[in-house]
Structures are given as C-alpha cells and as structure tokens.
Amino acid sequence: VKTNEEERLINYLFLEKKYNxxxxxxxxxxxxxxxxxxxxxxxxxxxxxxxxxxxxxxxxxIDYRLSWNVSDNDAQFEVAYYSNVLVDPSxxxxxxxxxxxxxxxxxxxxxxxxxxxxxxxxxxxxxxxxxxxxxxxxxxxxxxxxxxxxxxxxxxxxxxxxxxxxxxxxxxxxxxxxxxxxxxxxxxxxxxxxxxxxxPLFYIVNIIIPCVLISFLATFVYYLPADSKVKDTFISSFLKTLGKKKQRGEPLSKGLVCFRYLMFIMVLVTVVVLNCVVVLNLHFRTPSTHVMTRWTKRFFLERLPRILHMSQPAEPEPQWDGALPRRSSSVG
Missing domain, CATH: 2.70.170.10 (Neurotransmitter-gated ion-channel ligand-binding domain)
Known part of the structure; x- marks a missing residue:
C-alpha cells in the first residue's frame, strides 16, 4: 500500500502538475x-x-509546486528523487x-x-x-x-x-x-x-626546547680546558644540530619570531666556534714556533694593563758585584 501511495504521489507531483x-x-x-x-x-x-x-x-x-494535501496521501513518507532532495508536504x-x-x-x-x-x-x-x-x-x-x-x-x-x-x-x-x-x-x-x-606541543618538544638547551650548553664550552681535544668537536656538533632543526621547519615566506630566534642561536654558536679557534690557536703557540709581534707585546703589556687599571711591575735594580762604582764629582 505504501508503494502505491508513493507512486501515486510522484505521478501527481511530476506528471499531473507537469513539474519543470x-x-x-x-x-x-x-x-x-x-x-x-x-x-x-x-x-x-x-x-x-x-x-x-x-x-x-x-x-x-520552498517549492509550492511540490506541496500536497496530507489528507489525500496519509502514508508516512518523504519524497526523494534522483538528486537526493527531500520534500515534505508543505x-x-x-x-x-x-x-x-x-x-x-x-x-x-x-x-x-x-x-x-x-x-x-x-x-x-x-x-x-x-x-x-x-x-x-x-x-x-x-x-x-x-x-x-x-x-x-x-x-x-x-x-x-x-x-x-x-x-x-x-x-x-x-x-x-x-x-x-x-x-x-x-x-x-x-x-x-x-x-x-x-x-604547538610537537614543535615545542622538537624545536623550541632543543634550541634553548643548545644555546645554554654552548656557553659551557669556555669551561673546557684548552688542551681538551673535544672542545672544537663539542661546539661544532651544536652547530650541525641547529642546521638540521632549521631544515625541518616549514617553508616560510614571512617574518617569523621562532625563525629569527633560531638564526640568532646559529649566529651565536658560530661566534663561539670562531672564538674557540682563536683561543686554541693562541694556546698552542710556543716561542719556537711563533714570534710575538711588536704590536702584540705593546698591546698586552702596556695598553691593556692601563685600560684594566693594572699596575705594572717595577723594573728590578741592577746587581753589582764588588764595590760600587764611584760617582764622578765636579770637585777634584
């Protein structure tokens, strides 16, 4: 009975009323x-x-052409045709x-x-x-x-x-x-x-926290003795790690606070590496391999102590063996 009611209603809406x-x-x-x-x-x-x-x-x-009188079609259903549109009696x-x-x-x-x-x-x-x-x-x-x-x-x-x-x-x-x-x-x-x-949790754990720890640990390279062979390896490994972190970031076309911080840390670590190279170069110099230049001697022995308000050691008096030399006199 329900199928007949649906068929009669569809014929009424689309055939008798000539729905277009x-x-x-x-x-x-x-x-x-x-x-x-x-x-x-x-x-x-x-x-x-x-x-x-x-x-x-x-x-x-609302399409007035698809309305019908519920009393004429008392079946409980909704009309659906090929476009999946549901129609109610109103x-x-x-x-x-x-x-x-x-x-x-x-x-x-x-x-x-x-x-x-x-x-x-x-x-x-x-x-x-x-x-x-x-x-x-x-x-x-x-x-x-x-x-x-x-x-x-x-x-x-x-x-x-x-x-x-x-x-x-x-x-x-x-x-x-x-x-x-x-x-x-x-x-x-x-x-x-x-x-x-x-x-942000993934990026905090994988980018931000490692960068903060690396920047903190990079300062401890100055506590390593210059004779230590792992001093340069220790700091260069940080620089490589920061480079990998930067490559994992998304392609960015605009200014980025996190990206600027990462670049700042990379520059800071690079400066520390250069500083360590200079320190090691000066530490392993000997009188037999290098000669101190005149400007170096003047800077470290004269100008730098004056800037640091350091007192220069007094020159030692000459030692004489035997009798003291007699001073010349204008008299006799």
Missing part, C-alpha cells in the same frame, strides 16, 4: 525564493597554501550534498608554532541575483524557541579531529553590499569563518 525543474519555484513573476544555507564540517584535512575540508552544505527552500525542499572544499587563505606564521589561521568559505549565486533568490542562514527550532544557525555545524559523532590543528571559532554571517545593485549576483553572499589554531 528548469523554472524557478515562484508563484508570481518577481517573487523571491528564500534559500537557507548551513555548513556541517566533517573533517579538516590539511593546511598548506590552501585549506581542505570535508563538509556537507544544507540547502533548504513544499519544503532539503538538499544535503557532501563535498570537499579547498579554501585559499593567506597564512600568517609570524608567531609559529603559536599561530592561528582564519580560513573563510564564501558562498554566492553565480546565475541568480538578489531579486530572484535571497540567501539566508538556516533557521532551526524546537518546541519553544526558534533561532538562526550562525555557526558552522559540527556533528561530534561524524567529525574527525585534525592532529595538527584545532578549531577555536566557527561563526557564519550573511553579507549584503548596499553599494552593489541587487541586479548583480555579488549583492549578497554567506560567509563561513573557520578559525583554527595550531597544536
């Missing part, structure tokens, strides 16, 4: 069709130069197509890995203007209240969290631009904002 999907669902010329949109997020795939998301878009509108059409969207958004990584990104999904009609359809946010209701869904819907049962990003805000907004005429398809649109924040 090419015509807009308006009773009179000049009427506007209200289309309600809602976005359901299922998964955030990745974030590179673009943001890929798996979503479902709720489309809801003519309300509900279409829920799944899709994968790629939203291009400007990525600002100045405060990596504590950055957040704002990726937007903008929906508008390319074929109909604001006088033909009016784009609205979906409305929901319960037994007592009715409200507008001004956010991206997330179903906890079907949503899969991303391992690198977390969603912190997901508002939705209907925009109308008064400076653009209603005859243009750019007069109105609906924008869904997806604000995501990076999970």
């Amino acid at each position: 999907k090419e015509l807009p669902p308006v009773e009179q010329h000049g009427d506007t069709v209200d289309v309600y949109l809602a976005l359901t997020l299922s998964n955030l795939i990745s974030l590179k130069e673009a943001d890929e998301t798996i979503v479902r878009i709720d489309h809801t509108w 003519g309300l059409c509900y279409w829920l197509p799944p899709a994968i969207f790629r939203s291009s958004c400007s990525i600002n990584v100045n405060y990596f890995p504590f950055d957040w990104q704002n990726c937007t999904l903008n929906f508008t009609s390319l074929t109909y203007n604001a006088k033909e359809i009016r784009m609205l946010l979906k409305e929901d209701a319960d037994e007592e209240n009715k409200w507008t869904v001004e956010w991206i819907i997330i179903d906890p049962e079907s949503f899969t969290e991303n391992g690198e990003w977390e969603i912190i805000h997901r508002p939705a907004k209907r925009n109308t631009y008064k400076h653009i005429p209603m005859e243009s398809n750019k007069h109105q649109d609906i924008t869904f904002y997806l604000v995501i924040k990076r999970k």
Whole structure:
C-alpha cells in the first residue's frame, strides 16, 4: 500500500502538475525564493597554501509546486528523487550534498608554532541575483524557541579531529553590499569563518626546547680546558644540530619570531666556534714556533694593563758585584 501511495504521489507531483525543474519555484513573476544555507564540517584535512575540508552544505527552500494535501496521501513518507532532495508536504525542499572544499587563505606564521589561521568559505549565486533568490542562514527550532544557525555545524559523532590543528571559532554571517545593485549576483553572499589554531606541543618538544638547551650548553664550552681535544668537536656538533632543526621547519615566506630566534642561536654558536679557534690557536703557540709581534707585546703589556687599571711591575735594580762604582764629582 505504501508503494502505491508513493507512486501515486510522484505521478501527481511530476506528471499531473507537469513539474519543470528548469523554472524557478515562484508563484508570481518577481517573487523571491528564500534559500537557507548551513555548513556541517566533517573533517579538516590539511593546511598548506590552501585549506581542505570535508563538509556537507544544507540547502533548504520552498517549492509550492511540490506541496500536497496530507489528507489525500496519509502514508508516512518523504519524497526523494534522483538528486537526493527531500520534500515534505508543505513544499519544503532539503538538499544535503557532501563535498570537499579547498579554501585559499593567506597564512600568517609570524608567531609559529603559536599561530592561528582564519580560513573563510564564501558562498554566492553565480546565475541568480538578489531579486530572484535571497540567501539566508538556516533557521532551526524546537518546541519553544526558534533561532538562526550562525555557526558552522559540527556533528561530534561524524567529525574527525585534525592532529595538527584545532578549531577555536566557527561563526557564519550573511553579507549584503548596499553599494552593489541587487541586479548583480555579488549583492549578497554567506560567509563561513573557520578559525583554527595550531597544536604547538610537537614543535615545542622538537624545536623550541632543543634550541634553548643548545644555546645554554654552548656557553659551557669556555669551561673546557684548552688542551681538551673535544672542545672544537663539542661546539661544532651544536652547530650541525641547529642546521638540521632549521631544515625541518616549514617553508616560510614571512617574518617569523621562532625563525629569527633560531638564526640568532646559529649566529651565536658560530661566534663561539670562531672564538674557540682563536683561543686554541693562541694556546698552542710556543716561542719556537711563533714570534710575538711588536704590536702584540705593546698591546698586552702596556695598553691593556692601563685600560684594566693594572699596575705594572717595577723594573728590578741592577746587581753589582764588588764595590760600587764611584760617582764622578765636579770637585777634584
């Protein structure tokens, strides 16, 4: 019986009433069709130069040609045809197509890995203007209240969290631009904002903490004696480690605080390496291999003690063997 009721209702809607999907669902010329949109997020795939998301878009509108009298068809069912549009007796059409969207958004990584990104999904009609359809946010209701869904819907049962990003805000907004005429398809649109924040734990453990420890340990190279053969190896190993950490970073096109800190540590360690080379070179010099230049002797024995307010040792008096030399006198 239910199958016969469905067949009779479909014949009534599409054959007897001669339904034409090419015509807009308006009773009179000049009427506007209200289309309600809602976005359901299922998964955030990745974030590179673009943001890929798996979503479902709720489309809801009323088509008076698809309405029927419930008393004439008392079966409990909803009509669905090949485009997966659900129709209720009032003519309300509900279409829920799944899709994968790629939203291009400007990525600002100045405060990596504590950055957040704002990726937007903008929906508008390319074929109909604001006088033909009016784009609205979906409305929901319960037994007592009715409200507008001004956010991206997330179903906890079907949503899969991303391992690198977390969603912190997901508002939705209907925009109308008064400076653009209603005859243009750019007069109105609906924008869904997806604000995501990076999970920094991985980068803190693998980049920030090692760099801080390396910069701390690099200063201890001065406590190693100059005769130690591992002094240069000790500090050069830090420089190699920092180079590998830099290669693991993401390709960055803008200024980055973490990147600047990493470059500062690399320059600091490089200076320490050069300093150690100079110290070792001076330490292993001997009178038989090198001759102290005149400017070196003057700098370390005369100028540097004066700058450091050091007193120079007095010259020792000459020692005489036997009787003291007799001084010459003007007298006799």
